[in-house]
Amino acid sequence: MKLFIVRKVLEANAKIADEIRRKMICSDTLLINIMSSPGSGKTALLETLIPRLQKRGVRVGVIEGDITSTRDAERLQPLNIPISQINTEPFGGDCHLGTEVILPALEPFDLEKTDIIFIENVGNLVCPAEFDTGAALNVVLISVTEGEDKPLKYPLMFRVCQHALISKIDLLSVLDFDVEFLKTNILKINPKIKISEISSKTGKGIDEFIDKLIRFSGKDDIAKSKC
């Protein structure tokens, strides 16, 4: 006997993602999912980005998905912001963050007093692209020490993101890296994606990215008084 059911395999994840989106809209919090290969500079970006957001009065939180250690969370400790560490496993864990771990990770935050929460996803360009986190904005980092053809190898990642950050551009002078070719490849996959060039080391491009985040949030200023 054959039962035809035609149900989405990840619908359980999608359902919680919708719940997270509703939660974020109600509390006026912008949830941003940051994804990349290992070593593209997700943590370094947060280290540079967050103090600049704080200077503008933006209240930030981080969900840290460094599943094999608490190192990334420790690097962010000096910023004195709430950090929710997704549970760790010393010899490696899952390859992505599903909503079943993100929803409980949101618990420690006072959402009414938080303007932006960054999810630092697991370093991986395949699996995280597949799992909706409930974030309003998906951002992918690709560093200039990677290949220009990477978007063509991981098309789903570049399709699901609204913003691509080309990182470590301070290294361009010592590399034979063709930024324009990378941009062409990113746009082949997703003609609508916004692209920025950044260096977390020198700070180049970071303020411009913040301006884009503020425009995305639909307000002149992300920081706002709540209740």
Add this chain to the structure above:
Amino acid sequence: MHELTIAENIIKMVELEVGKRKPDQKIRRIVFQAGRMNAIIPESLTFSFDTIKKYHANLAEAELVIQILPITVRCQSCGSESTIDEPEFSCQHCSGTEIEMLSGSEMFVESIEIDEE
């Protein structure tokens, strides 16, 4: 590596669906469909499925049939529909880049075969 989570989700869904209609029925075959964008490695998914099915009595002998579906798009400029074989999202007819994906990025359990009573 997302294949392991996907295999878990397939099994959860199948147990739920069969449980609603014919609980305790042995499941023979599950037809799973994924788009090419999902980047599923069939061998990895089969391996993951076969590894965890042993822990589910109704599924111990189940076979997972994996069907990979093409990526189809519709061009917003000329309206034509085409299939994409390379990761380059432009219209095959007019080279327009404003294209809407019709299929190829979703995963479904299409059907389940269970033992006849």
